[in-house]
Amino acid sequence: MEKRTKDNPWKLQTPPLSSEYEMYIDEKDGREIIVCVVGKTILHYDVRCLSDLHEMLKAHGDWMELGAADEQKPAKEGTVEAWGRSTDNPVGGWYGLKKGFKGRFGMYVPPLMEALGLVELTHEKKNNKMRAI
Numbered sequence: 001m002e003k004r005t006k007d008n009p010w011k012l013q014t015p016p017l018s019s020e021y022e023m024y025i026d027e028k029d030g031r032e033i034i035v036c037v038v039g040k041t042i043l044h045y046d047v048r049c050l051s052d053l054h055e056m057l058k059a060h061g062d063w064m065e066l067g068a069a070d071e072q073k074p075a076k077e078g079t080v081e082a083w084g085r086s087t088d089n090p091v092g093g094w095y096g097l098k099k100g101f102k103g104r105f106g107m108y109v110p111p112l113m114e115a116l117g118l119v120e121l122t123h124e125k126k127n128n129k130m131r132a133i
Helices: 049-060 105-115
Strands: 010-013 020-028 031-038 041-046 119-121 129-132
Touching (some): 010 105, 020 105, 049 129, 105 119, 105 129
Antiparallel strands (some): 010 020, 119 129
16 A cells, blocks of 8 residues: 655545545554544544455445444444444444544545545445445
8 A cells, every 4th residue: 555644645535525635644652543634623543444444345245335424423324434433343443543533434534445446436415335446
């Protein structure tokens, strides 16, 4: 995987192509993380989410709804967001690492995976989906 830094981040757009944001790889507390910068908001995700989500999508074998939701809101069952916080995923819970900002996994991680050539992603105004390539 190409590793981008704070000085050379991926410049991405949300699935509906309505907002721009940046992501890059960094290290925190001895572990590799994805840093997501949305305006002045900074989110952190476990870098492992990229390979874990790709494997899950390959096993799923079809389109899966993204279902993005804030940490404080419940995620719709059967969505990428729900999987990204489920005790049944490979890390046993949240891939989001920053308290209060653990959600939105289904909004910000899929476009990075698309940029890396791992998935196909729809770009509708609402109810976007992804599937493994």
